[in-house]
Amino acid sequence: MNLQTPIPLTKQKHNQIHYESKLLLLGSCFSENIGNKLSYYKFQSKQNPLGILFHPKAIENLIVKALNKEEYTDKDVFFHNERWHSFEAHSSLSTMNKNELLNSLNLSIQQTFEQLQNTTHLIITLGTAWVYREITSDVLVANCHKVPQKKFLKELLSVDEISESLQAINSLVKSVNKNTSVIYTLSPVRHLKDGFTENQRSKAHLLSAIHEVVEPRSAIYYFPSYEIMMDELRDYRFYNEDMIHPNKTAVNYIWEKFKQVWITEDSYQTMQQIDTIQRGLNHTPFNPNSEAHQLFLKKLQQKKETLLQAFPFINF
Numbered sequence: 271m272n273l274q275t276p277i278p279l280t281k282q283k284h285n286q287i288h289y290e291s292k293l294l295l296l297g298s299c300f301s302e303n304i305g306n307k308l309s310y311y312k313f314q315s316k317q318n319p320l321g322i323l324f325h326p327k328a329i330e331n332l333i334v335k336a337l338n339k340e341e342y343t344d345k346d347v348f349f350h351n352e353r354w355h356s357f358e359a360h361s362s363l364s365t366m367n368k369n370e371l372l373n374s375l376n377l378s379i380q381q382t383f384e385q386l387q388n389t390t391h392l393i394i395t396l397g398t399a400w401v402y403r404e405i406t407s408d409v410l411v412a413n414c415h416k417v418p419q420k421k422f423l424k425e426l427l428s429v430d431e432i433s434e435s436l437q438a439i440n441s442l443v444k445s446v447n448k449n450t451s452v453i454y455t456l457s458p459v460r461h462l463k464d465g466f467t468e469n470q471r472s473k474a475h476l477l478s479a480i481h482e483v484v485e486p487r488s489a490i491y492y493f494p495s496y497e498i499m500m501d502e503l504r505d506y507r508f509y510n511e512d513m514i515h516p517n518k519t520a521v522n523y524i525w526e527k528f529k530q531v532w533i534t535e536d537s538y539q540t541m542q543q544i545d546t547i548q549r550g551l552n553h554t555p556f557n558p559n560s561e562a563h564q565l566f567l568k569k570l571q572q573k574k575e576t577l578l579q580a581f582p583f584i585n586f
Contacts, residue, residue: 274502277501286534294317295315304524320375324398328411336383342376354371360412398464547577
């Protein structure tokens with residue numbers, strides 16, 4: 271008896287991810303789920319320099335600014351609820367000190383430029399097609415930072431608008447690094463604050479636009495995170511208590527699928543070695559001073575040193 275309808279997946283034939291790959295992840299909070307897995311297994315990955323970005327226009331804006339080496343100045347930040355914010359960045363970057371925020375923003379732009387030049391894989395996860403336009407500036411924002419909603423107009427990006435944005439992203443990235451593989455994925459996180467029907471419209475627009483720009487011959491790919499969650503994991507036991515975000519089991523499941531498709535089989539042994547070390551580092555001993563634990567630590571250090579000889583960039 272088959273109790274699932276599995277999404278058919280095949281191993282990626284070209285441009286697979288391995289330990290020499292350099293990865294940059296941009297987009298919604300689901301990109302951080304995958305990014306955290308890559309970090310755990312010590313791949314050379316960076317994620318969301320401006321924090322979580324939910325819609326394609328925000329991601330395009332980041333890439334444009336990075337490639338143009340634009341700098342943030344006083345006019346690009348504002349004070350609200352006792353903190354300084356930027357409409358182009360997530361609230362995780364907001365601070366109580368204006369100069370600290372500006373320095374952080376400009377460092378993120380500089381790092382993004384360097385990463386785009388060197389990355390082998392750019393993984394972009396789109397979360398929503400709903401955007402907010404600040405009325406005063408007539409500019410789409412990446413984050414509203416709890417500014418009163420009356421100061422914004424809410425809009426739904428059309429399929430054409432999203433497609434144009436994604437095409438711009440692809441062209442910009444390829445202009446500085448023609449060998450980059452771009453992997454798009456659609457976040458399975460439902461944005462129910464927009465409404466149930468509105469969330470479905472948003473996901474449909476994003477999905478349609480992504481498939482207008484996907485072209486494997488140009489190293490532009492799609493990975494079906496959304497479909498795996500909606501079809502293979504169509505049960506609320508795979509969600510957190512909010513019934514919106516995938517839980518740990520779901521994230522692990524989708525990660526395993528991503529690993530099967532995108533990561534070279536030669537990397538699996540190294541991943542297993544790193545997992546053993548990570549578990550050892552997280553182990554809490556009953557008696558830290560015991561002879562047995564000291565021997566355990568010694569063997570763990572030997573495993574780390576052996577691994578670092580092959581991959582000196584790894585840092586535990």
